[in-house]
Amino acid sequence: MPSCAVPRLQPRLVPKLELENEANPEPRIPNPHPRTLPMYWSRTFIPTMKETPEGAEIPSHILMLRAGLVSQVMAGAYTYLPLGLRSLTKAAQIVREEMDRAGAVELIMPAMSPVSLWEQTGRTEAFGNVLVKFDLPRPGRKVRVVLGPTHEEIITDLVSRQISSYRQLPITLYQIQTKFRNEERPRFGVLRTSEFLMKDAYSFDTDVESLGRSYEAMYKAYCRIFERCGVSYLPVEAESGPIGGDASHEFMIPSENGEDTVVHCPDCGYAANTEKAEIGPRGTERPAVELAEINKVATPGAATIDQVSAFLKCRPQDLIKTLIYEADGQPVAVLVRGDREANENKVRRLVGAARLELAAPGVIERVTGAPVGFAGPVGMAEKIPIYADCDVAAIANGVTGANAADAHLTGVNPGRDFEPEQYGDLRNAVEGDPCPRCSSRLTIRQAIEVGHVFKLGTKYSEALGARFLDSKEQLHPIIMGCYGIGVARILAGLIETSHDEAGILWPVALAPYEVVLVPMQVKDEATMHVARELHDQLAAAGVDVLVDDRDARAGVKFNDADLVGFPLRVVIGSRGLKQGKVEIKWRWDAAAEMVNLQGAAAAIARLVAEEKETAARFKGRGR
RNA sequence: CGGGGCGUGGCGCAGUCUGGCAGCGCGCCUGCUUUGGGAGCAGGAAGUCGGAGGUUCAAAUCCUCUCGCCCCGACCA
Structure with missing residues (x-):
């Protein structure tokens, strides 16, 4: 073990208490374990819960509360137990x-x-x-x-x-x-x-x-x-601001309940957040259909993509969405397919602006000559630069705003009816888009940002x-x-990525205690003696060990051990002791193993040290 | 900031629509039995029903206001 290893939370002797005991051999409060305090379940504070508290919805929240790791004080503030x-x-x-x-x-x-x-x-x-x-x-x-x-x-x-x-x-x-x-x-x-x-x-x-x-x-x-923490993480490229280039990465833990979205190529490993993610070359051939004439149709009250496509009975991807931005104060039009989202960072870079924001309604009305929701690239009131996402080039007989209230144009075709200043990659990547680095396809995953x-x-x-x-x-x-x-x-x-129905699965590196000792018969002096001996030897070997000395049924103690998720459980019971053995079991394994009591502490300490170093068993969990 | 849900012993909930003894499960305490995967029986303690005001003979329940918590969306160096 390197000298810089985590300082152990060592059991401390409590000399003061012992002195008191000397002076007064019968303390008023009977303490069954006078030598040490914090490593006994009954002497610490672990309020586990059988039921899920109201309001907790995602696994990490539920399990942290149920396992007695945290307690809520108010919205957004927790006590760490x-x-x-x-x-x-x-x-x-x-x-x-x-x-x-x-x-x-x-x-x-x-x-x-x-x-x-x-x-x-x-x-x-x-x-x-x-x-x-x-x-x-x-x-x-x-x-x-x-x-x-x-x-x-x-x-x-x-x-x-x-x-x-x-x-x-x-x-x-x-x-x-x-x-x-x-x-x-x-x-x-x-x-x-x-x-x-x-x-x-x-x-x-x-x-x-x-x-x-x-x-x-x-x-x-x-x-x-x-x-070292045993989490599966993904460094992703992020928006880099003034320095540009390869200047910002976020470290993500992919997880269903993450608040962030990352774009990832499973083949070449390209990874970026949505703001940053590039899209590879896209096909721009128009489908081979006959080009229709432009036709102005009334679309009263239909200003959003959903409303327009429902009203005209067409698909959102047949629409050309026209967004008016102000780039360093100058209005520009940005075109994306109706079912896609514009990416403002990409637009800002293509336009070469320092600042970019959606234009105010007044500006939009002035530029298009129509209320918000009816902008289109054909026949705008003012001549402004038009930038279009590559997808737009592949639209045949599209639908756009008519730059007039309550009206849209159908049969609009890029090239014939309007010509953008420039085509480019201007939208957020979606699942299945081409990878910008290889010939594979991008996947989209939710993730938790843990570092930046x-x-x-x-x-x-x-x-x-x-x-x-x-x-x-x-x-x-x-x-x-x-x-x-x-x-x-x-x-x-x-926890979000490492739990099962019973509770948390901790890697040794982060587990609150590395080993839980579970004496089965707490009132049996021989059993407790073995537990104390094992505890002292493990603690002396630098293992974080907790003894579940509660006089509770086996099921209660096993279930709590699973809930909290101590990586290694050692059961000390009369059955095993008759053969001079104790039972050890990794939290993520189904089967337990009997080991000789003789030399058990050294063997367990070795196992734990090895697992702490490599997390090999933890990472191989679930087979 | 917009939309929705919920506040009832420590925890999870029913009761609210249709006003009439404040209940259930878990936990907790006592005793007996039990004892290797959340025991059984018996007895017990514990609740200003989030708060304030109102209606009523009577309010957990109806009305008004208010506080808090949770979810979805917007926002997030």
């Missing part, structure tokens, strides 16, 4: 170790910071209601404070004051700390909360090549983190004056990157 805290701490510790290994340096910033810092970067505006703000009353004045939703401003302010030379760079700083975002709609248990534990790292470099190295180090650290790495550039360093002097005494803004991980989301994502 002892078991949940242990897993959360383990995930955080893996993150910490890999950040350190990658050369990042830990610090911790306050959750509170002055509004003024956020005003300097314009992010009070950008965050809006998400930002938690309040006044702190001080003598004779008030201090406007925000609770950090992230810490670019604070860390950049720090660096601007402490770093001034290229000799102090590059450096990557990180913290693991509670963040606050007023989610207007918290949901999915621990997946979307207003207060959550996040690892946020920030890199500071002198040039773009150096930033690339810092970014690469974080990217690799993230892979190691999710690997991003090349920031100089936005914050310029706003907050974080500059360095190079070797030629020139001042430059420091080039930044930022890197986040939602720690609790690792747990929720893991």
Whole structure:
């Protein structure tokens, strides 16, 4: 085991209690286990539930509540109970170790910071209601404070004051700390909360090549983190903002209940989020049908794709959807097939604009000469550039708005009736689209975003004056990157993808306890003696072990063990003991195995250490 | 912010339409029996029916307002 392994939550001796026992051999509160406290089920706090609480809908939420990992305080805020805290701490510790290994340096910033810092970067505006703000009353004045939703401003302010030379760079700083975002709609248990534990790292470099190295180090650290946590993750390309290129990746856990959508090619491995995902070459041949004449038809009140296609009894894909955008203030028309969604990032790039937004109704009316919902590429009131998605070229006898109230045109054909400035890839990818990297087809999956790495550039360093002097005494803004991980989301994502009817399946690395010892006859001194011995030996060998010392029926204890999902269960019962054996069983295996009591602790410790290192059994679970 | 659902012992729920003793299951406490996959019997504790106001002889139930929770959508550095 490497020396940097997770520090064990070791059982602690309680000398004070022993002293008290010496002074008073009969304590008022009988304690059956005077030597140690926290590793006995009856002495810790594990409120498991047989029934699913009202309001919990997705597996991770249900199981975290039922297994006694968390308890809700209000919408979007949870208490981490002892078991949940242990897993959360383990995930955080893996993150910490890999950040350190990658050369990042830990610090911790306050959750509170002055509004003024956020005003300097314009992010009070950008965050809006998400930002938690309040006044702190001080003598004779008030201090406007925000609770950090992230810490670019604070860390950049720090660096601007402490770093001034290229000799102090590059450096990557990180913290693991509670963040606050007023989610207007918290949901999915621990997946979307207003207060959550996040690892946020920030890199500071002198040039773009150096930033690339810092970014690469974080990217690799993230892979190691999710690997060690036993989650199946997917790094996907994401929108990269000002730096462009390969400047942003999201780390996703594919899961039905994820809030994000990723586009993935199972053959070549291309993966991107919907905003970013490119689509490969598409066929643009028109079906071989006779081209009809343009015909203006009345479509009273039918302004949406659904209404128009229902009214005219045609398919949504026969419609040419015309969207009016303002690109850096200039109106442009964007055409996509009726059943597709325009992708604003793609449009912005093709048009070559810095800013792009849907035009206001007034602008649309001026440009088209019709109310919203009746725009079309043929006969607009104003001549504006038209950009069309490739699919549009393949439409024969399409339907478009007539640029007049309550009217559409049928029999519209690109090339004959209008000619776009340019065709391009302007829409969101859908299932079955061609892969942009190989000849295969794209799939669409839901996913949980657990991490994000991003090349920031100089936005914050310029706003907050974080500059360095190079070797030629020139001042430059420091080039930044930022890197986040939602720690609790690792747990929720893991559970979401690793559970069965009975409960959670933890990998050893994240399990609240690695081993649960289940003595069958709690009142039998011989059984309990073996349990205590095994416990002490395992604990001494560095295994996280919990003894279920409750005087409950076997079914209750087995079911709770399955619900919480301890990776390894050791049953100590009179049956086995008669033959000098105990039973061990991995949570994800159906069958148990009898092992000799003699040497059992060493054997179990070896198994657990090996499984913790490789997660081989966990990953091979379910056959 | 738009749409929908739900608030009744610790947990899950019935009762509300049609006003009339506040119930069921689980959990909890006591006793006896039981004891390797959520035991049985007997006894017991525990609820301002989310809150406020109103109607009524009488309100969990009807009316008005309000708070909270959950889901769908919009939004999400």
